[in-house]
Amino acid sequence: MSGTLALIGASLYDPQDKSAAELAREALEGGVPALDIVDALSAGITELGKRFEDMELFLPDLMMGGKAMQEAMEVLTPALEAQAGGEAAQKKVxxxxxxxxxxxxxxxxxxxxxxxxxxxxxxxxxxxxxxxxxxxxxxxxxxxxxxxxxxxxxxxxxxxxxxxxxxxxxxxxxxxxxxxxxxxxxxxxxxxxxxxxxxxxxxxxxxxxxxxx
Amino acid sequence: MNIFEVLRRAETGDYIKEDDFNMKLFTENKKLVAKYGIRCDRENVIVDDDEMADNLFAAALDLCEAMGFLCIDTNRVIRFSREELLLAMETAPKEMLLGEGKDARVMRARRVGDGRKMTVCGGCPGTPLPEELFLPIMMSYAAEPLLDIIIPGSLVKIEGMEVKTGGPLEIRATRQELIWTREAFERYGRPGTHIYAAGESSATALGTLAICNERYMRTTDSHMIPVLSELKTDYIRLARVMTGQEYPAYTTSLMDPIIGGFAGGPEGAAIVGAAAILFATAAYGVQMHCLHAIHNKYVAVSTPEGMWMDSIIGRAFARNAPISILADAWTMTGTGTDELLYETAALAIAQELSCLHTDALGATNGVYPNCSGLENRLFAEVVDAVFHQNMTAARGNEIVRALVGKYRHSFEAPDFGLPFDEVYDAKQIVPLPTWQARYDRVKEELFGMGIEFRF
Incomplete structure (x- = not known):
């Protein structure tokens, strides 16, 4: 995973100067495929969950990381839909x-x-x-x-x-x-x-x- | 402080949204953990570091000043000055006679090195019990002479109907629990034994109101009023304060700091737990407290983090503002297992050496009715041994470490054990041979580890 992508993932459990949404937008504008950014966010959220389970991070960290992930996904949604060629997005529960x-x-x-x-x-x-x-x-x-x-x-x-x-x-x-x-x-x-x-x-x-x- | 002033402040205090209060608590508490250098030592859960215990108390006072006590029905912060909190602690009773006649027991605010043993509460706090086994289970506690006071479990059905929070059966259930508990006491010749936290099935004020009568909760018994996690209250809790004060029975608070929640880790939860004791003393006017560390993953108090949190709070108050604090002893495992007995012994050592009293064993984290008098007997016997052999904190820590090693696997895969009627003869109220043999074997093992039982 590139440095940029690693940073996006890490921003969920180790907040950076820029939010995950801002980092995702910059990466997207820099030509990084949206799916790669989603993968980075998924890795970050998995790590956040692990650190919460291990009691290195706590409930507020989990809530803030979850919110940051949501905001980043909102940035990525149009690109993901375009990438899917206009097909109906995957069913969301x-x-x-x-x-x-x-x-x-x-x-x-x-x-x-x-x-x-x-x-x-x-x-x-x-x-x-x-x-x-x-x-x-x-x-x-x-x-x-x-x-x-x-x-x-x-x-x-x-x-x-x-x-x-x-x-x-x-x-x-x-x-x-x-x-x-x-x-x-x-x-x-x-x-x-x-x-x-x-x-x-x-x-x-x-x-x-x-x-x- | 009188309840009217508390209510006035609940109406006029500064406004804050609950979510903002939660996040502010997290931020403030993190600063205090760093400022006061509070550090959880999972290998040495019995705290004998006086400086850190004093720092915890100072941090709790700081937190009280920074946060206040939020009433979630009004979104107003009930504020107390440092002086008001310390005055409330000073005027809270240091000694109480709980129960009646020959069965009454003294509970004292413990101090470090005061040469006093804890008051042992037996029972099954928060545990749902079936109607048909309620009386036999309570009899199994009443049969244990080392249990000074007793807490009933919760009746979950009446006449086959489920008891619902706030429903009519809450009234019947809370009354029936006390009727049967008292009957168990009478059958074993101890009718004056104190019932701790009467009204276990009462999640609303209904149950408390229903039992304020000598037929049910006597004025020498006590009922419980929780502090909501973290550092919050509401009108239901305050209504119970009003009810209890006017009746008046003894009252105990309940605080459940969540380790890993808004308080942060065990260090933050300890500060919040201590702050909750200060608020409950001032706002609820309680005479004693029930401390219940909740581990965000395992729930049980028998985790190293849970025992450490209880221990530092016990020592902090014993040194700075003595008041009676009972600690819950919730375990992962259930009756009929070796692991339950190891968890029991670890909790008994840790609580006795931390200037705490106990609020009994909640086997299986109070989820299954897999509980009995025998593990409560072991708890009381371990406490007695630890006290009479003058066990040091260092020695206690060694033994607790070894015991945690014997039940650590239960955190991920607990053995819930067996229901009461599969480990006891439910008519004669004696342990079945298999459970008795297991208890005897583990007790022998504990003796070999350095617990010098007198009985």
């Missing part, structure tokens, strides 16, 4: 994520939302203490592929079952993949309501992509 009713532990959900975004998924983060029906309303509005339910509280988990029940009541069973995760959630619980299980934010990205693509 969309997901609504939020904390179940009564739960206000948002840090885990923020980590998940960031990891999903850096994984190339469109995320609508609808916050804490979300009513079961609201998850479905938001998924309908967004045209989502999946609904992500998070909870640290055992006593908020029954509301996950309500989401599944309301999907059935509204004739929407099967339209959305339902994924549950968070400190209180077990695989057994996910299975019991017919949902997918994300044991960690990182694994949830793979689970959602696999289910929706």
């Amino acid at each position: 969309k997901i609504v994520v939020g904390n179940l009713e009564g739960d206000i532990h948002d840090i885990g959900r923020d980590i998940l939302a960031t990891m999903l975004r850096v994984g190339g998924i469109d995320v609508l983060n609808i916050g804490n203490n979300v009513k079961a029906d609201t998850f479905i309303d938001k998924a309908e509005e967004m045209g989502a592929d999946a609904i992500g339910l998070s909870s640290l509280l055992t006593t908020s988990l029954p509301y996950a079952r309500d989401v599944v029940g309301l999907l059935e009541a509204r004739g929407l069973t099967g339209k959305y993949k339902v994924v549950v995760g968070g400190g209180a959630v077990t695989k057994e619980f996910a299975d019991s309501i017919g949902a997918l299980y994300g044991s960690t934010a990182v694994s949830a990205v793979d689970v959602i992509k696999e289910a929706c693509l």
